[in-house]
Amino acid sequence: MFAALCLQDFLIIAALRNHAMEGAYPCAVLEAGPASTSREKLSLLATNPAARIAGIRSGWPLHRALVRCPDLRILSRDPAAEAILRNELFLIAESLAADVELTAPDAVIVDLSGRSSPVTAALDRLTLAGATIHHARALTPDLAHLASRHPATRGKMISPADLAPLPFSVLDLLAAGHPSGKLLKSWGLRTLGDFMELPRQAVTERLGPDVGTWHDLLHGKTCRLLRLHRPPESFGQGVDFDDPLVSLDPLVFALKRLLHTLAGRLASRHLAASCLEIRLVLTSGAEWMRRVRLPEPQTAVEGMLSPLQTLIDSLKPAAPIAALRLDVETTFATAAQREWFGRQLPQPERWAETLAKLDALLGHGRVGIPAPGDSFAPDAFVLHPAAGAPSAAPNSTAHPACPVPLHRFRPPREVAVAHELRNRKPWPLALLTGPHPGEITDRRGPFPISGDWWNPDASWQRLEWDIQLMSHQLLRLVFQTPNRWTLEGIYR
């Protein structure tokens, strides 16, 4: 047996949670339309009982509703409040049984087959602040859901025959937007019973298998499995130190304790850690945060502690540490055997530790898998993490413009250049200063490049040349207005 719980006026209840004083007045939630659309032409998504008493219905355009009720209070949707309300409904359903499906934003279905105690009284006692929970029970989940949507079938155990008197529009719950739904209405069907009396074979042949599925569903012939909802679980932990830590050894001990707890929780759920996030709160109020992506899912304390300890050893906090927070991204532990044809890291846990040591030696963001940037700005590139998901680095088939790779000077080296003007553009003749002075014997260019022209503060433009010196060195020379010459790199 299944029970469906639904909240009528879900949107308006959520929107009114932050405007409790408005509840006594006619209220409506307005849909979010494009900026170009006039607000008066937007439709009402939901109305409260007071608005319905005033004769206003959902789906009306705002200007029509305002003509009917000038005092109508217009509310906008509140996604955060909706999420909280949905979660409260889920928790109520979970108090009845463990297997719950989030069928719609405002409805859940509970599998009561494992429950031995009577459920009717428990369902009637369900309450939610500021809202009424409607429920219905049936032998299949979809019958229960349909029944919970209509006042005539709410609050009781229903059979397919009980649905027959309901209006045909109830089927919109399943057939919303389906062309066969409109077609069936045009056939003159007024109630669900009219549809149920149609011969299944014939109606399926004419209108397709979807209509046959609805027919079976209304007759209670199909009982699907629930898509069980499992709320995301947090493995976050934290320690607030009574006395702020001034040395790092106690921090490692505290971290190890958290990792032991974490390892136990992960093991009980058959999960493994793929990424660890450590956050230190300093007494000065500042926070230090670092994410360590593990190359292979880890469940052992040693495998998780090693890269974190390397990071901590290189840490020089500016103030005593007041609190430690540890969070984790989980994944399934790898149970597959190693690939025969693909190379894998021989010692992935050691690789993570090495990366952490490199991070400590060179600084954050100095090690990674490079990828060309998505702009023409000089030296635009991105650096993906070297550990963890290898697919993070997107493969691009675009080829660079120059066949010889550049050995880039970071930062570019300023040089003095002897030049003349040709066609109102500078024309380099010789490098006077810098690491490679000499006469320019050949050149390609200028290549004018510009970017961010839509942003006056960030716009840039430059002229680039590939030059060859008397000493056969090949260099990239750049000119930027008003009179700045730089060597961007060398072709070795």
Next chain:
Amino acid sequence: MAASAVEILRQQLRDQFPQAHGLRTSPAPSPLLEKPFSVDSFPIGAISEVLPAGPSAGLALFMAGLLDESESANSLPQLVLIDGADAFDPNSFPGDACSKLVWVRCTSALEMLKAADLLVHDGNMPFVLLDSTGVKRQDLNALPAAAWWRMKQAVERTGLRLVVLATSPLVPCASLRVSLSAGLSLADFDRAQAELLPRVHASPNQLRRAT
């Protein structure tokens, strides 16, 4: 008699502490590198050195060829580039070539050596490319020679390939030293990279062995 006792003692020490002695198979340098862009051209468990024979010898093309030749089916990076002068330009390479390497951006010779030491001891990456071409010569000369010998032992132990790019001989214990020459000029910039790669010639140098 005494000599044989020493040999026996050495043999016993090798058997007892194989890691301390490492794999002492000295690779025989090939007379000519037919495929300079192939990872297999460089000996396993040894340090190789690649030097330019002229100002535009194609060192960067060598790197492009290596990235082009390495396997693409594997999602893991194939090699580590320890960039001593932080001079690698990702925009000069296609995206799929870049995804085959882990870029370690150093700013000094000491950082470069320490990073190489960490990666060589790690042993997870089979090919480590150390680019010292942008580092100042006096900084490189300040590196103690003993550091290279220690690195050689670590490379032998982990069995990876370490290739050092340098403008002049740098590693005293290199097993293979290769000179690159391509003779590039600006006129070559209008050609495709595939046409330029065959022009890069790699010729092994004679090494004066210390041991």
